[in-house]
Amino acid sequence: AQTVTQSQPEMSVQEAETVTLSCTYDTSESDYYLFWYKQPPSRQMILVIRQEAYKQQNATENRFSVNFQKAAKSFSLKISDSQLGDAAMYFCAYLVGFGNEKLTFGTGTRLTIIP
């Protein structure tokens, strides 16, 4: 069974600084997708970034980028120039695209931004 591990229950970062959230996963598949979702206090799940496993290039979305290490099964999220609005629960998620459509979520990392 696929598992997703987020080893940091809580993280904090000074505003305007950079923070990295870690995520590891366990799978025997070679073709899959990885996601980072953000859940702010409103509890709306928001897609932050997505990575296809077959792509070697790390995905980036403005201030958000990932470090995807397929051999190590690691998928960390880097947030640059942290802003107060980045404060949220961040969930890493894994999906095998064909035949198994379920998202497997990690337990989440609560990110606090210090003004």
Next chain:
Amino acid sequence: GAVVSQHPSRVICKSGTSVKIECRSLDFQATTMFWYRQFPKQSLMLMATSNEGSKATYEQGVEKDKFLINHASLTLSTLTVTSAHPEDSSFYICSARGDLAGTGSRQETQYFGPGTRLLVL
């Protein structure tokens, strides 16, 4: 694009009554919709997967007769909590996945609704 709405956002009901929650994809056709339950300070727990026009697939331990799911169209899925009890109080979230560009190609990304907070007294 990729907006998913959920209604109601909050509902309080008496024990023994039924509650219906709607999930709509507003700007794309959702071939698959998912229903999750989230307990405080925990991750999302998948309850069931529904494909338009077919019966929902429930996760192990989820009572299909208690949590009725209908996916009658490509833009609407409903979750009905039947004979609700206080232990059913929770935050319920739906997500949808489909063909965002109208090209006929399936998208793997799930887009989430804003959630429904259910309180059963």
